[in-house]
Amino acid sequence: MLLDPVVFPVFIAIVAIVILAIFFHFVPFFLWLSAKVSGVHISLIQLFLMRIRNVPPGVIVPSLIEAHKAGLKNITRDNLEAHYMTGGHVQRVVHALVSASKANIDLPFEKATAIDLAGRDVFEAVQTSVNPKVIDTPPVAAVAKNGIQLIAKARVTVRANIHQLVGGAGEDTILARVGEGIVSSIGSAENHEQVLENPDSISKLVLKKGLDAGTAFEILSIDIADIDVGKNIGATLQIDQANADKNIAQAKAEERRAMAIAAEQEMKAKAQEARAEVIQAEAEVPKALAQALRDGHMGFMDYYKLENLKGDTAMRENIGNLTKDGMKDILK
Incomplete structure (x- = not known):
């Protein structure tokens, strides 16, 4: 089946455009022309192989042109491709090398790439070296x-x-x-x-x-x-130390007071115990007297004399208390 005479030229034009697009994609002709005009020797085959190796010619070729114009003769296409393929920033390295060359700083290409691969901004480092x-x-x-x-x-x-x-x-x-x-x-x-x-x-x-x-x-x-x-x-520390010493002294004083109160309560308890023993002993006296009367060891006259002695003793104690109270009233 023959194509229509009108459709055939259009088809040929579309095919030609597609072929040219593919060609210029894999073979960046204008980059090659720019390098040629700038004095950088690189072939179209090398640019094509860059595409095959997934290395962007748009990064390598401008960097080569910049290095060539700055007079850096030791930078080659292979070096830049290798640095790009290892994850380096090609343009930043070239910028740093050009700045270092203009500032008379000794910066070899290998050192610059090592700094870049270490994660540091080599271009900023060169700028900081020139401008503190x-x-x-x-x-x-x-x-x-x-x-x-x-x-x-x-x-x-x-x-x-x-x-x-x-x-x-x-x-x-x-x-x-x-x-x-x-x-x-x-x-x-x-x-x-x-x-x-x-x-x-x-x-x-x-x-x-x-x-x-x-x-x-x-x-x-x-x-x-x-x-x-x-x-x-210093003053704050002294105040804090003084407060700490005061708190320690108060705690020790409180401890001594608590021990004194405990000792006082213990003595009161012992006094109460002694009084109880005295009362218990006094309660045994009438029993002993009654037993003595029953056994004949004591007569009734002896018992009456004992009662009289107790009454006389109580009277003397009352008189003594009255005398003390009178003296207190006189002194007042």
């Missing part, structure tokens, strides 16, 4: 020897250490070490007035400690931005 970065520390509270608390804020100027970016500690370690140094320097001061008069003494002492050892930064300066007087920690 300022890190503000949070408020750090420390106590001088006289017990006065000081609250200091510092500004740390750091520069990236390219050779220690892989495996080096980050900003958090720098802040922690600077805070520790501030606490140590304030704590060694005899009084807070010395620190307020010479806040730069803190910076000098902290810088001598070499706090940037093992980190990805080099500390250029530490400046005390602000310092305030806080609480009188």
